[in-house]
Amino acid sequence: MTLWGDVEYTSVRELRGPLAVLEGVEGVGYDEFARITLETGEQRHGLVLEVDRDLAVVQVLEDTTGMDPRGTRVAFTGGPLRIPVGPAWLGRVCNGRGEPVDGGPPVFGRASAPVGGNPLNPVRREPPSEPVLTGVGVVDALTTLVRGQKLPVFSAAGLPHLELAAQIAAQATAGGEPFSVVFAGMGLTHPDASFVRDALEERSATGDLVLLLNTADDPVIERILTPRLALTVAEDLAFTGGRHVLVVMTDMTSYAEALREVSAARGEVPARRAYPGYLYSDLASLYERCGRLRGRTGSVTVLPVLTMPAGDITHPVPDLTGYITEGQIVLSRETHALGVYPPVDALSSLSRLMRKGAGPGRTRADHLDVAAQLLAALARARQVRELADLVGRPALSPADRRHLVFEEAFLRGFVNQPSDASRSLEQTLEDAWQALLTLPRGQLSMLPAALLDEHGAREAPEDQDEVSDLPGEEGTPP
Known part of the structure; x- marks a missing residue:
């Protein structure tokens, strides 16, 4: 007390x-x-x-x-400020100050901890090395999330970033090891808060979820407190309770705007776009609370979600977040307009720690090779599309036309999945192979010959002189 x-x-x-x-x-x-x-x-x-x-x-x-x-x-x-910590938080729904809104009693714990957290000794940090599987195929295959990593989602207004955040929170696993999710919502509308509660109801009922919801009409100071409470709870579950914990924080732009409002009230000299000059260090004080500790079995993995005003990736919040974190998952308006969910722009997305948590002994032996070939083929397909706009599609070579077929198969057969469906990594990689096999064997130069033989890759999957399965006029995706 x-x-x-x-x-x-x-x-x-x-x-x-x-x-x-x-x-x-x-x-x-x-x-x-x-x-x-x-x-x-x-x-x-x-x-x-x-x-x-x-x-x-x-x-x-x-x-x-x-x-x-x-x-x-x-x-x-x-x-x-200190809060009680311990497993009593699991299964609870609270506001941004940690007060229950689920009709239950206040949360009590065996101990208390300061919400500001304690810096982790760099000497005691263990490098991330095992994956957190989200059940979202394009994320697991191309931007694998690793335990102890901080990997943000960059989005824009009108894109389904909240749906993606809720889906990842509902489906993520750590390969059968003790796993929990702490979801911190900041500046949510009441319909959005209700959507999150409904989407995560099943996970909450299993006692694997802590839900902290700050709505747009709550005090602005509470919005600054919410992610710190979430991380304090997660640190105890991980480093004391031995769990692998995923912390989903959305929307970090709302958090930064609250920080800007308080800074203006204090009369501080503003920096870029009126944000306080300490925005970088403040964001780092949150993001850097993830990781693994030597001698401890648990880990804290952070997935911040932020909207880029006007889709501007040079805006201070995504710009500074990119400096601190280890990659990014970027959502695309163009992909969203095609009706593809999740609308991930694979060529703009990156997980810098992916090679630490994927491949032989961690996911699947062919995972990294398949991911590299997917990205190479997609990049070539983008170039072909630009070329077709200049010279016309009839002037394209058969191999170039086949890349347009691959792009459609990539979006419709590999990326696209229902927002309430969890896809296993095995199924994801098989879908990736199906997309890649639309290309001639000679175009799959980043894959070993043994793998191509195993999956039946052919030099000409079908008559390349008559590419007729492209949607739209002359192979133009809708």
């Missing part, structure tokens, strides 16, 4: 947005937790953002609406 200080301050000098400025304080430190009592007896809570001599700036978690500076009392705890 938290022990509150004996001293209560009544010298609230100013209320500014979500901030309260106190004067005459002594012995108060940065990030210290505070209890705020209103004149009506209502209890609120806050965190110290800044201390300057006898002044303290406190961000109020429940906002300052309805507070009267003359009747407000503030007591400081002498330490940072």
